[in-house]
Amino acid sequence: MINKKTTSTGKIGAYIHIPFCEHICFYCDFNKVFIQGQPVDDYIQGLIKEIRLTKEQYPSDDTPTIYIGGGTPTSLSANQLDVLLAGIRQELPFNPENEFTVEANPGDLTLDKIKVLKNHGVNRLSMGVQSFDDRLLKKIGRKHSAEDVFETMRLVEQGGMDNVSIDLIYALPGQSMESFQDTLEKALALDLPHYSMYSLILENKTMFYNWARQGRLNLPTEDTEGDMFDLAASFMERAGRKKYEVSNFAIPGKESQHNLIYWNNEHYYGFGAGASGYLGESRYRNYGPILHYLTPLKEDRLPTIEIETLSLVNQMEEEMFLGLRKIEGVSYEKFNQKFQRELTSVYGPVIDRLLQANMLEQVDGFIRLSDKGLILGNEVFQEFLIEKKQPD
Ligand SMILES: C[S@@+](CC[C@H](N)C(=O)[O-])C[C@H]1O[C@@H](n2cnc3c(N)ncnc32)[C@H](O)[C@@H]1O
Numbered sequence: 001m002i003n004k005k006t007t008s009t010g011k012i013g014a015y016i017h018i019p020f021c022e023h024i025c026f027y028c029d030f031n032k033v034f035i036q037g038q039p040v041d042d043y044i045q046g047l048i049k050e051i052r053l054t055k056e057q058y059p060s061d062d063t064p065t066i067y068i069g070g071g072t073p074t075s076l077s078a079n080q081l082d083v084l085l086a087g088i089r090q091e092l093p094f095n096p097e098n099e100f101t102v103e104a105n106p107g108d109l110t111l112d113k114i115k116v117l118k119n120h121g122v123n124r125l126s127m128g129v130q131s132f133d134d135r136l137l138k139k140i141g142r143k144h145s146a147e148d149v150f151e152t153m154r155l156v157e158q159g160g161m162d163n164v165s166i167d168l169i170y171a172l173p174g175q176s177m178e179s180f181q182d183t184l185e186k187a188l189a190l191d192l193p194h195y196s197m198y199s200l201i202l203e204n205k206t207m208f209y210n211w212a213r214q215g216r217l218n219l220p221t222e223d224t225e226g227d228m229f230d231l232a233a234s235f236m237e238r239a240g241r242k243k244y245e246v247s248n249f250a251i252p253g254k255e256s257q258h259n260l261i262y263w264n265n266e267h268y269y270g271f272g273a274g275a276s277g278y279l280g281e282s283r284y285r286n287y288g289p290i291l292h293y294l295t296p297l298k299e300d301r302l303p304t305i306e307i308e309t310l311s312l313v314n315q316m317e318e319e320m321f322l323g324l325r326k327i328e329g330v331s332y333e334k335f336n337q338k339f340q341r342e343l344t345s346v347y348g349p350v351i352d353r354l355l356q357a358n359m360l361e362q363v364d365g366f367i368r369l370s371d372k373g374l375i376l377g378n379e380v381f382q383e384f385l386i387e388k389k390q391p392d
Pocket residue numbers: 027028029030069070071072073103104105127128129130167168169198199200201202203
């Protein structure tokens with residue numbers, strides 16, 4: 001049972017996970033399976049039931065953001081999307097001006113699907129483009145080409161969707177600076193309001209991980225990776241897409257409201273197989289395998305597997321870790337309002353030390369990472385751990 005004591009204002013974001021994909025990319029470690037032969041319709045009904053059961057225990061007045069991610073939400077048929085979205089809209093309170101994002105794979109979207117999304121109030125798309133270099137796309141296990149991206153963008157425009165973000169991955173095996181620069185130029189030529197830029201992470205148990213261990217991946221050096229990020233940042237900045245988080249760039253006002261819920265350490269439901277949520281004082285996670293997720297729901301039980309209740313100290317630590325990912329940093333006033341403690345009374349000495357080391361800077365009531373701190377990210381975050389793990 002999730003601990004109900006809450007500091008929430010009655011507004012809770014919602015993440016909804018669709019764990020199906022049309023193919024499996026070589027680098028991906030997210031919770032997903034190949035869609036063929038999967039109980040997709042049962043899963044949709046399970047999701048709607050999970051939302052209903054959770055809301056009975058944990059109601060909210062408004063859902064400031066809904067984010068349907070995956071896996072690949074657009075691997076569902078237009079009809080399945082229609083059933084899913086109608087269920088979500090019936091169960092969750094939602095204002096049309098709130099952000100409602102669906103992740104889409106290039107090549108999967110048809111005009112029919114776009115119409116269904118729009119019909120149910122979806123007003124933002126996050127497209128997994130990764131690269132505009134066809135040779136690289138093949139090498140990382142994607143099934144779409146750069147031309148598919150342009151084609152999908154034409155459909156999206158025709159369907160009247162304009163709040164679109166794309167994800168790019170850099171430091172890919174065999175990727176040259178020239179190829180990455182060409183990708184940045186093509187991405188920016190689309191003139192979108194939001195771009196996410198992830199450096200490739202070699203995740204355990206992926207094809208890439210195994211190939212790297214066998215010495216079969218020609219990965220760029222750390223220096224090249226840094227240069228690629230600098231190139232991306234300068235291209236984005238020049239085009240008026242402001243860096244507002246370590247990996248995210250947007251026209252001011254077009255930042256991802258859903259991701260800001262995570263970085264502002266606010267509450268959200270996690271619905272679906274493997275989804276995680278944060279309600280009251282508890283972070284929780286659902287069963288990942290689809291049948292493990294569906295079985296308890298058939299008996300009207302929630303499919304929650306792990307719950308961690310956060311102490312006040314843990315909550316303050318997370319406020320710092322997550323908040324420092326944002327370029328604006330952590331607000332002194334918000335910290336005080338949230339915890340009834342001055343930030344300086346909790347972290348004064350740590351902040352002073354990091355200010356002196358030029359890892360942090362203080363600007364207009366916020367404490368934030370300096371350029372040096374941004375590069376060293378994790379080392380700085382560690383300093384904000386109050387309950388440091390004792391050596392065994
Ligand atoms: C989990 S995917 C889901 C969206 C959609 N299925 C797709 O492939 O675009 C979300 C994003 O995570 C990023 N991602 C996934 N695996 C990654 C990895 N190993 N390293 C860096 N970024 C990764 C990709 O940019 C991807 O678009």
